[in-house]
Amino acid sequence: MDRVVAAERDGRTVAPGTALLELAGVTVRYPGRTALHDVTLDVAEHETVCVLGPSGSGKSTLLRAVAGLAEVAAGTVRLAGRDQAGVPAHRRGLGLMFQDHQLFPQRDVGGNVGFGLRMRRVPRPEAGRRVAELLDLVGLPGAERRSVDELSGGEQQRVALARALAPRPALLMLDEPLGQLDRHLRERLVVELRELFRRLGTTVLAVTHDQGEAFALADRVVVMRDGRVAQVGTPVEVWSRPADDFVARFLGFRNLADATVGDGVADTPWGRVPVPAGTSDGRHRLLLRPSGVRLTPAEDAPRALVRARTFRGDHVLLHLAPERGPALEAACALREAPAEGETVGLAFDPAEVVVLPAGAETR
């Protein structure tokens, strides 16, 4: 496959190219509601971008706007520099794989994967070669003649992926690509997909509500909230510096409170908490990562009751009811974890305190 060879040669060693997809101020309205507000986003060539967000935040609408399946009320969608206004969905050169991947049950695996090639009148021998190559790539070598309804869910998902990739789309768009699979299979497929996209040099825009999946797959993630972009960044950036209270809560953090900082220490509902060097004085919103809430035998430390413990594999999450302030979560090694009902002293590690903008509380 020439493109595979080229991609393997150039791969990700080339500097990120220009944006393949550019959304500028894109707004989409449905009757009675605006599903996307003024969304601006670039996806570079060879990049995988995952759109994350709660149900109803506009993730699918964003894909639909790019695909030409939702009317753009304001703003522009450009692909390879060309404005897509008025370009019908089937002329945008996109590969689509939606959650209900709907293989054609009356066609065998080869018929499904080759569907887009027949539509494009790719000559039979070449189409056959490409189908075989793609089945190899997705880990189903020689499966051409198998019937799709005898495949497992994961295998069907791979066939759907091969079908989306067959016409060599400039941009592959995935909507909850692994949504219906069990966790174990999803975790495995996510690694395989990432590897596959790297080899092919595919540019991908994917939507998922699963944070783990997005972080494992994406070069960058976009967190959506109520039709707007709440944050864009690499998984590490978003995880280590959530833009605001909403993103922090979406990522599963619960230890959030208003605080007043002075001389490197914050006054919080839980007591005094040291903050990272360089934090400006004044009002802030603080996130205390559970890993930064430490247990201490110090007599003068603020105290908390251990209400519950949740086993998390490599650590235990303690659900604490502090004497002062709202509930806190603390991560602690299994062998050091106190029992439920014990009272413990608390200390806070400034390296695990994240300072969010003041007034960022969202709920």
Ligand SMILES: Nc1ncnc2c1ncn2[C@@H]1O[C@H](COP(=O)(O)OP(=O)(O)OP(=O)(O)O)[C@@H](O)[C@H]1O
């Ligand atoms: N065809 C439609 N007509 C009217 N409203 C719609 C339509 N499609 C979506 N919406 C609304 O637009 C908003 C965004 O929907 P969208 O499907 O983009 O969200 P999502 O983030 O993909 O959600 P989910 O994770 O549940 O799939 C929602 O409030 C939804 O109810």
